[in-house]
Amino acid sequence: MTLALESGVHPKVVQEILGHSDVTITLNTYTHVIPRLHKEATNTVLNRRINANPAVIDS
Template identity: 40%
Template sequence: MHRNAAKSVRPPAMRQVERRALGVDEAKRLLDVLRGHGLEALCVCALAVGLRRGELLGLAWTGCGCMTCGTFLLVSGASPRTVMKVLGHSQIGLTMNTYVHILPEIERAAVDEAAKRLFG
């Protein structure tokens, strides 16, 4: 082959499509409607992080679920027993062994809070 055939082809013109972004009130309404729906997490990611359709669909959701929920609950101040019940664990040991990686963060926050109350 003596020539590059691709050089003789013209790419299609890119059409500029003006899109309207949701306003804050519209976004809140959308999240209210989707609360508890299977697409809620997808829409939260789209709105909060600005991910596009292809990026959202390419996400690996394996890290989202009980692990993420339990971590958020503990970091938010829920007791390990409450987290155990919410996640449906039968033993507190399972909950504590699963989330031991975040305990230093929680312990540090507790010490900081105690120091703030004690020393102002």
């Protein structure tokens, strides 16, 4: 399921496929081995913030 998460499958979908009672079980089990997901998430948030408010670049 690590490959599914890396491929962009939503964690809730992976949770349901695996039958985990809570999505945190899925995330705690699989995402700690994918540091790239953290970097991509950070970049996505930063890009959205910059696109929403170009003045952020100056600060």
